[in-house]
Amino acid sequence: MAVEKFETALKKLEEVVKKLEGGELSLEDSLKAFEEGIKQAAFCSKKLNEAEKRVEVLLKQKDGRFITEQFQPEDE
Template sequence: MAVEKFETALKKLEEVVKKLEGGELPLEDSLKAFEEGVKQAAFCSKKLNEAEKRVELLLKQKDGSFAREEFRLDDE
């Protein structure tokens, strides 16, 4: 099975939202689309969390060198 990419999952999620907002799907198809949307949203959220953990800042030191530091949001 191929590894799904964030961009692919996001596009699928956008398509599901568009279908659901259209209001033309029968109830059963709407439920299936909703379930798929939840699955894609969870995948995207997981990938974003993983990416956030990998982000590092390069901070310039007094001696001109750079040091890596983990990126932290102010509210953490």
């Protein structure tokens, strides 16, 4: 299984939003699309939080040096 990228998930989320805003979906299809949108939004949020933490690690160095340790997400 390929690892999904933030950009891919964001594009999928945007597509879901367009479908829902279009108003052409049945109730059942709208619910399925909404569920998919929630899934993609959660994934994007997680990736953004991980990126923010990585930036924080780099910014904590007061002496001008950058550390190279790998950030480990909480769920791994």
